[in-house]
Amino acid sequence: MLHSKTSPRANVVVRGARVLDPGEGIDARLDVRIDNGVIAALGENLDPNEHRVIDAAGLVLAPAFVDPHVHLRTPGREDEETIASGTAAAAAGGFCAIFAMPNTDPVVDSAATLGALVETAGREAEVPVAFLAAITRGQRGEELTEMAELADAGAVAFSDDGVPVRSAGLMRRALQYASITGRPLALHCEEPSLSRGGHVHEGAVAAELGFTGYPSVAESVMVERDLALAAYEEQPIHLLHLSAAESVAALRRALAAGVRATAEVTPHHLVLTDDAVRSLDANVKMNPPLRAERDRTALLDALRDGTIGAIGTDHAPHARHEKEVPFEEAPFGVTGLETAFSVLYARLVKPGLLPLATLLERMSSGPARVFGLAPPRVAAGAPADLVLLDLEREWQVDETAFRSRSRNSWLLGETLEGVVAATLAAGVLVHERA
Amino acid sequence: MTTIRLVRDDLRPPEPPPRRHLLSIADLERDDVERLLGTARTFESALDREVKKLPTLKGRLVVNLFYESSTRTSSSFELAAKRLSADTLTVKSAGSSVDKGESLKDTALTLGAYDPDVIVIRHPQIGAPQLVARVTDAHIVNAGDGTHQHPTQALLDLYTLQQQLGRLEGLHVAIVGDVLHSRVARSLLQAFELVGIRCTLVGPPALLPRELRAETTSDIGAIRGADVVYVLRMQQERIEAGANFVPSLREYAARWGITPERLRPGQKVMHPGPMNRGVEIDQRVADSSDALIETQVRSGQVVRMAVLYDLLTGGPVGVRALAAAEVA
Numbered sequence: 173m174l175h176s177k178t179s180p181r182a183n184v185v186v187r188g189a190r191v192l193d194p195g196e197g198i199d200a201r202l203d204v205r206i207d208n209g210v211i212a213a214l215g216e217n218l219d220p221n222e223h224r225v226i227d228a229a230g231l232v233l234a235p236a237f238v239d240p241h242v243h244l245r246t247p248g249r250e251d252e253e254t255i256a257s258g259t260a261a262a263a264a265g266g267f268c269a270i271f272a273m274p275n276t277d278p279v280v281d282s283a284a285t286l287g288a289l290v291e292t293a294g295r296e297a298e299v300p301v302a303f304l305a306a307i308t309r310g311q312r313g314e315e316l317t318e319m320a321e322l323a324d325a326g327a328v329a330f331s332d333d334g335v336p337v338r339s340a341g342l343m344r345r346a347l348q349y350a351s352i353t354g355r356p357l358a359l360h361c362e363e364p365s366l367s368r369g370g371h372v373h374e375g376a377v378a379a380e381l382g383f384t385g386y387p388s389v390a391e392s393v394m395v396e397r398d399l400a401l402a403a404y405e406e407q408p409i410h411l412l413h414l415s416a417a418e419s420v421a422a423l424r425r426a427l428a429a430g431v432r433a434t435a436e437v438t439p440h441h442l443v444l445t446d447d448a449v450r451s452l453d454a455n456v457k458m459n460p461p462l463r464a465e466r467d468r469t470a471l472l473d474a475l476r477d478g479t480i481g482a483i484g485t486d487h488a489p490h491a492r493h494e495k496e497v498p499f500e501e502a503p504f505g506v507t508g509l510e511t512a513f514s515v516l517y518a519r520l521v522k523p524g525l526l527p528l529a530t531l532l533e534r535m536s537s538g539p540a541r542v543f544g545l546a547p548p549r550v551a552a553g554a555p556a557d558l559v560l561l562d563l564e565r566e567w568q569v570d571e572t573a574f575r576s577r578s579r580n581s582w583l584l585g586e587t588l589e590g591v592v593a594a595t596l597a598a599g600v601l602v603h604e605r606a
Numbered sequence: 607m608t609t610i611r612l613v614r615d616d617l618r619p620p621e622p623p624p625r626r627h628l629l630s631i632a633d634l635e636r637d638d639v640e641r642l643l644g645t646a647r648t649f650e651s652a653l654d655r656e657v658k659k660l661p662t663l664k665g666r667l668v669v670n671l672f673y674e675s676s677t678r679t680s681s682s683f684e685l686a687a688k689r690l691s692a693d694t695l696t697v698k699s700a701g702s703s704v705d706k707g708e709s710l711k712d713t714a715l716t717l718g719a720y721d722p723d724v725i726v727i728r729h730p731q732i733g734a735p736q737l738v739a740r741v742t743d744a745h746i747v748n749a750g751d752g753t754h755q756h757p758t759q760a761l762l763d764l765y766t767l768q769q770q771l772g773r774l775e776g777l778h779v780a781i782v783g784d785v786l787h788s789r790v791a792r793s794l795l796q797a798f799e800l801v802g803i804r805c806t807l808v809g810p811p812a813l814l815p816r817e818l819r820a821e822t823t824s825d826i827g828a829i830r831g832a833d834v835v836y837v838l839r840m841q842q843e844r845i846e847a848g849a850n851f852v853p854s855l856r857e858y859a860a861r862w863g864i865t866p867e868r869l870r871p872g873q874k875v876m877h878p879g880p881m882n883r884g885v886e887i888d889q890r891v892a893d894s895s896d897a898l899i900e901t902q903v904r905s906g907q908v909v910r911m912a913v914l915y916d917l918l919t920g921g922p923v924g925v926r927a928l929a930a931a932e933v934a
Binding site: 374376378379380381383496498500 | 710737789815
């Protein structure tokens, strides 16, 4: 399911960290010994043998993060991101696995295209990557892809992310056919006749600035439709990048009725509102758009209580010249891999709005479960998928420091608390920050 | 005249004031508006003289960068600059490198290389003037950006109201029509709030923006209580397939068109132009003595002179900074 290049596995002892794994119920100061990329022992004063020792006093050691929603722009826009640069950014952000969306050029809608990506990832990927394939050919919303063959070739799920599946009838057929693969559909919920021409959430800010509104109901009617179809066909779905309070309410009702749905929310929808658009900066333009405070609060509540089980960055790199244009002309999307943990720690955990353990869970085992990946954990015998966090340290988001090829971050120039000090992915030390 | 002396770091004079722009009415204070209207009155009396040119901005360069067709705004800015003896350069998107796909940023950098003092920009997209302000060293005047702002229109309308009705505070203006797509309405709403004019927005439900902080109604009867009825242009594209903001222009005219029957005797009528006679405004209203439409055009020239003058001669912000520097 996951693909990465072969690298030497780590033999290290992480000494003196606060080990925090909400899933395993651990919160203690422990040493962790890793033998050949596998967690061999947790304990006090472990003998380092010949291993390298990482002095982690004052740091937190936790299961590494999983990102269910990344755009690697390959094939087609390698100027914006490659598998190498995108996975390097993931490593810097503390991720041990990422899921890549198929809306590339060409779209990942055939086993041949997927096969080429798997091969490239085997040569280049710093951090393991899994690939989704499209639901419909060319993501045109007309004919289904050959899902069975795509699943055999390694597709972990199916998605037309970037655009919705307009036709309810076709969505139903997709749910029916995907059932033979056992893979979920990951859905971008947007009713195009309601969002048409919209750039900014339809609310007070759009009214004042004159932007064509993209109303929250454009998302929630599609969420309702897809939940109803998933319920009818008894098939699992994953709702991508939820943004609206009404969508959260619909999801709650469906979950209570037993629908097999999971959902994710992005860091920017948890931290910003449409008020940020007053800057007219194209780096706060994304789809779905930033919404009102009541939406943000509903998303945060849902993340806290587990209705939304995963944080996904929707890392969407764009070339500088494409974002240095008037807002309406700019493409949707912002980068997020390298800032996700820090911004959520600084803006939600630090002020007491979200427990650290919840954040760690929603960035790791929550998203892992969405696509059937074994959750990373700090336990003897488990592969070393670990992140070392320095919660005391501040850093300034500076575009020269990004490992992504693109710099379209909404956090440029901001100072954040919480640094990803090191990342181990599948037993390989993929990131270390001096 | 300021003399520059070397001073220790802790005595360094304050940073120079930020370059002054006119991007949005939201950036102005009431004082700014009153000062601009006062300057416009001074220029109006100067225009009564036989020789209408003033030497004030001699040697300055004003670039007019127009990405949308415009008659009154572009001609009025050009004339305003010329009356103040500035050099002018007008660039229209048709026939320029914009036709060849040059980005706004690159066009702005190119024009910026001539060191213009002011760039007046009209652009179909929201925030284009802000972008030009970020990449050049000129003072930027927004001459209309998409559906966002048209600040000089709002200022010239305030000027017209003040000249014609003798006051601003306490007036009641009804703005009628396609508020949703109107940059004029957005600038006016903010300008009215600054000077204490009550405003009612009237139009078809789908053309009144949701959550706009204002009195809104779809009942055309609401205009009767207003001192002035401000009529917005109703465009053909609002009824095209897929839009359907209103069923037809005919139905719009019947429900919201401004006719003599809907007005009180003596009620004043304004329109930013260009008019669609017979759609949003009846012929008889447009040509009546209560229509202030030509006065608005004349006000445009003096108000734009005042804006150019104010940006380039510093105004109170610059004066304060200079005084502080001299003390240091």
